[in-house]
Amino acid sequence: MNSVKNDALLAGPVKESRFPGQRPCQLFSDLAKSHPNAIALIWEDEETFNRHQMTMEQLERKSNQLARGILRHCSQLVAPNNDGDRVIVICIPPSWKLICTILAIWKTGACYLPIELPSSRDSVKHLLEEAKPFLIIDDWEEEDLFPEVNKISWSSLEDISIGLSERPLTCEEHYPIRSDPTEIILYTSGSTDLPKGVRIRSSSILNRLEWQWRCFPFGNEEETNCFRSSITFFDSVAEVWAPLLNPEHPLPILILSRSARFNPQLLVPILNKYKVGRIILVPKLLNSILTHLKNTNDNTSLRQLKLWICGSETLPCSLAEDFFDWSETNGGTHILCNSYGRTETMGAVIYHVMKTKHDIQVKGKVPIGGPVDNTAVYLLDEQMRPVNSGKIGNLYVAGKQVAKSYVNGRDPILFIENTYTADPEYKILFRTGDYASVHKETILFEGRNDSQVKLRGKIVDMNEVETALNKLQTVQESVVLCYRTDQADQELVAFVKLNEGVLAESNDIQKLLLKSLPSYAVPQVTIIDEMPLRVNGKVDRKHLLHRCNQIAVDKKRRAIGCLWTVLSSVMPHAIPKLSLESNFYSLGGDSQNTIVVIEKLSEEGYNINVADFISSETILDLVNKMTPKTNGNKGYNKTSSNKYKFDQISEKYKADIYRIITDSYYNKSCIEMGMEPPVEKHEYIQLLDAVWPKLINNPLSFVIKDINTDEVVGCKILMDIIDDQPVRLKSNYDYVIELLESLEEPLKKTLPKGKILYCDMFATKMKLTPQENVELALEGAWHLEDIARQNGFTGIFTTNSNPLTKQLSEIVLDFKQLKSYQMNQFVASDGTRPFKKADNSVIITCSFKELY
Numbered sequence: 110m111n112s113v114k115n116d117a118l119l120a121g122p123v124k125e126s127r128f129p130g131q132r133p134c135q136l137f138s139d140l141a142k143s144h145p146n147a148i149a150l151i152w153e154d155e156e157t158f159n160r161h162q163m164t165m166e167q168l169e170r171k172s173n174q175l176a177r178g179i180l181r182h183c184s185q186l187v188a189p190n191n192d193g194d195r196v197i198v199i200c201i202p203p204s205w206k207l208i209c210t211i212l213a214i215w216k217t218g219a220c221y222l223p224i225e226l227p228s229s230r231d232s233v234k235h236l237l238e239e240a241k242p243f244l245i246i247d248d249w250e251e252e253d254l255f256p257e258v259n260k261i262s263w264s265s266l267e268d269i270s271i272g273l274s275e276r277p278l279t280c281e282e283h284y285p286i287r288s289d290p291t292e293i294i295l296y297t298s299g300s301t302d303l304p305k306g307v308r309i310r311s312s313s314i315l316n317r318l319e320w321q322w323r324c325f326p327f328g329n330e331e332e333t334n335c336f337r338s339s340i341t342f343f344d345s346v347a348e349v350w351a352p353l354l355n356p357e358h359p360l361p362i363l364i365l366s367r368s369a370r371f372n373p374q375l376l377v378p379i380l381n382k383y384k385v386g387r388i389i390l391v392p393k394l395l396n397s398i399l400t401h402l403k404n405t406n407d408n409t410s411l412r413q414l415k416l417w418i419c420g421s422e423t424l425p426c427s428l429a430e431d432f433f434d435w436s437e438t439n440g441g442t443h444i445l446c447n448s449y450g451r452t453e454t455m456g457a458v459i460y461h462v463m464k465t466k467h468d469i470q471v472k473g474k475v476p477i478g479g480p481v482d483n484t485a486v487y488l489l490d491e492q493m494r495p496v497n498s499g500k501i502g503n504l505y506v507a508g509k510q511v512a513k514s515y516v517n518g519r520d521p522i523l524f525i526e527n528t529y530t531a532d533p534e535y536k537i538l539f540r541t542g543d544y545a546s547v548h549k550e551t552i553l554f555e556g557r558n559d560s561q562v563k564l565r566g567k568i569v570d571m572n573e574v575e576t577a578l579n580k581l582q583t584v585q586e587s588v589v590l591c592y593r594t595d596q597a598d599q600e601l602v603a604f605v606k607l608n609e610g611v612l613a614e615s616n617d618i619q620k621l622l623l624k625s626l627p628s629y630a631v632p633q634v635t636i637i638d639e640m641p642l643r644v645n646g647k648v649d650r651k652h653l654l655h656r657c658n659q660i661a662v663d664k665k666r667r668a669i670g671c672l673w674t675v676l677s678s679v680m681p682h683a684i685p686k687l688s689l690e691s692n693f694y695s696l697g698g699d700s701q702n703t704i705v706v707i708e709k710l711s712e713e714g715y716n717i718n719v720a721d722f723i724s725s726e727t728i729l730d731l732v733n734k735m736t737p738k739t740n741g742n743k744g745y746n747k748t749s750s751n752k753y754k755f756d757q758i759s760e761k762y763k764a765d766i767y768r769i770i771t772d773s774y775y776n777k778s779c780i781e782m783g784m785e786p787p788v789e790k791h792e793y794i795q796l797l798d799a800v801w802p803k804l805i806n807n808p809l810s811f812v813i814k815d816i817n818t819d820e821v822v823g824c825k826i827l828m829d830i831i832d833d834q835p836v837r838l839k840s841n842y843d844y845v846i847e848l849l850e851s852l853e854e855p856l857k858k859t860l861p862k863g864k865i866l867y868c869d870m871f872a873t874k875m876k877l878t879p880q881e882n883v884e885l886a887l888e889g890a891w892h893l894e895d896i897a898r899q900n901g902f903t904g905i906f907t908t909n910s911n912p913l914t915k916q917l918s919e920i921v922l923d924f925k926q927l928k929s930y931q932m933n934q935f936v937a938s939d940g941t942r943p944f945k946k947a948d949n950s951v952i953i954t955c956s957f958k959e960l961y
Contacts, residue, residue: 117495121480134215141169148361170275172212178270190241195219201248218284222294223340306516316509317455320482331386343456373401387416400697420448449477455510484508504545507535600690601632675709689729700882704916723880758810765821773872779910783947792842826870844943863903924956
């Protein structure tokens with residue numbers, strides 16, 4: 110390494126391993142023996158939220174038993190594949206079963222190759238043909254993607270394992286194990302190119318973990334760590350095994366459900382509950398969390414989450430500054446780490462630590478920093494010569510964290526001999542495909558150098574996208590570019606010249622591309638008459654990039670401008686990150702401002718159906734679904750997503766209704782959340798017990814069910830207004846009842862004569878996304894009107910504190926507001942103000958709709 114001078118080489122610290130020649134499963138067994146009662150895994154039931162856990166000893170014994178089950182099922186020595194690896198595919202959701210199965214596979218002497226649904230049949234077929242696994246362990250109740258010949262369900266494997274020894278396996282029992290064996294095969298994402306399998310060594314895993322233990326040691330205050338990332342990404346390795354294999358003492362990992370991974374509304378509460386101290390995430394999720402905390406005025410959550418490791422995509426300076434703005438209001442002791450790496454380098458191979466805003470910028474960028482232990486970074490030109498100090502070069506990595514190779518020896522040109530050193534630990538150079546430069550011994554990322562860009566965590570080859578465009582019969586010529594290459598929301602744009610006589614719009618081209626490209630690889634298309642040329646006859650790409658700043662000459666530009674104006678007024682914080690490829694909900698959109706945006710668009714002369722709005726993946730999708738208003742029609746036509754069905758309330762749904770209402774109101778109700786003393790969960794049970802006989806005797810209420818799974822996902826409590834008699838529970842909830850009585854009883858006397866339906870409660874399952882909540886609330890509201898008309902009611906009366914249901918009632922369903930009241934002004938009969946801590950913005954409204 111010493112033959113490279115100046116800034117063309119940066120080497121990380123050289124550190125001797127504390128565990129030379131050992132494998133992760135051996136370290137786990139040793140720790141399970143010395144810390145048998147330490148908690149290893151924690152998870153919650155998605156339905157009941159009950160906590161479950163497993164100790165180190167329990168996990169050790171179960172994995173030993175499962176390993177013997179694998180060996181018994183396969184019955185005889187299986188031959189390795191072309192690379193000399195024995196491969197087992199696992200397709201198991203995030204769970205204790207997944208962690209246990211990984212340990213079991215390692216203990217058999219095999220390596221694991223994870224697949225997570227949804228996956229296309231073509232990609233799975235390619236993976237199986239190339240990696241040649243001898244066994245597939247499947248625990249998904251989904252469409253069958255795998256051949257039956259070498260597949261076994263997890264439950265069948267467990268049945269085989271029951272009764273087998275729980276003791277550690279002997280050398281005679283497991284498959285032969287080579288020195289520094291392949292432990293994991295991870296397939297990298299691609300656009301149209303076939304994914305490549307990366308063979309990750311045991312020593313690479315341990316080097317990553319030992320660096321992490323040295324540079325980011327677990328503190329005494331860290332009670333739990335979280336397993337959030339997909340098992341198909343390298344970050345999951347650090348999330349699971351850094352805590353469990355921590356040499357001082359193992360730390361438990363909290364296994365998060367898939368629904369909580371990217372949903373701040375679910376993620377933030379559970380990180381708080383278990384006092385999680387560190388997290389690995391992409392910039393987009395960091396932005397979503399910070400936006401969620403800001404929008405909810407939450408100034409207390411996540412204070413204990415001290416270490417935030419960001420990677421996989423470019424981290425903008427503005428986002429890092431937002432992070433430290435948040436940190437300063439929450440103690441100012443949080444660390445943000447910007448990590449760089451590829452699957453081929455065990456993820457984080459270069460890192461930059463930021464403790465204050467002063468650490469963020471170097472030459473206008475967030476640095477990627479310096480190499481981890483036992484690795485070296487080279488900056489070389491196209492002739493493999495070191496670049497001069499300060500110049501941009503091709504980024505190469507050598508050292509312990511470089512993978513062995515790709516499966517089946519594919520693309521050997523990316524793993525080449527390192528001629529700059531004789532050290533065997535650094536004998537292989539991996540070409541990352543990126544540019545970098547060095548400023549004062551700090552590495553700066555300078556973009557991709559092989560036409561590939563990373564969008565939403567996926568690698569997309571722009572040449573392949575261009576090829577797909579040019580194959581279309583409507584297209585004569587196309588150019589694909591990456592716009593905003595230094596931003597987290599960088600986007601793919603395509604300039605297209607159509608064949609003569611062809612009439613097509615940008616949206617038509619994008620729809621055609623979806624037949625050959627994944628959705629994340631489809632660019633924003635702009636149709637132009639002629640390609641601008643340079644003097645040498647080549648397309649002037651710089652000129653085209655300049656045109657990107659003008660959003661494109663397009664028939665949709667007025668709609669785009671209108672939407673931009675509306676979003677600017679409703680979500681001003683999102684404007685710096687707004688692009689046509691942005692997702693409304695990732696920008697901070699939620700169930701409440703969905704309806705506000707739709708209403709403001711209507712005021713500006715555009716209609717968009719609620720169902721179309723929430724199903725749009727990007728801002729461009731929203732624009733394409735906006736239509737000019739005609740005849741004053743607002744466009745709130747009754748629609749159905751065909752995702753849900755309704756059923757009348759009955760005893761068989763009692764447990765579901767109780768659970769959904771209790772969880773929803775306890776965690777989300779604007780009234781109860783602003784109350785002191787607080788309402789306890791058991792008080793909702795008391796309330797429901799008091800009204801249940803009345804609801805069953807006159808079954809107007811209904812449940813909402815997922816049409817595919819038959820799962821109850823929501824419910825609406827209704828009754829004839831004459832049956833709505835006050836109840837007293839002799840608990841804190843009586844304050845809520847007294848508040849509602851004070852508002853509703855005087856108004857009931859003013860309602861028109863006739864049969865009035867009272868809409869009492871509406872609740873949805875906690876796991877639903879903001880889009881699903883809007884969808885469910887709207888379809889439930891349409892069904893409410895159907896129920897009212899079918900049963901001869903002449904009007905509907907309701908009281909709302911939730912902004913979403915208020916907006917749906919008054920904006921979409923044309924309810925007339927009868928009264929509004931600022932909740933924190935209420936004085937109870939005992940002279941107290943139980944809601945005085947509620948925000949001034951919490952307004953309760955009583956509304957009525959007359960049915961004709």
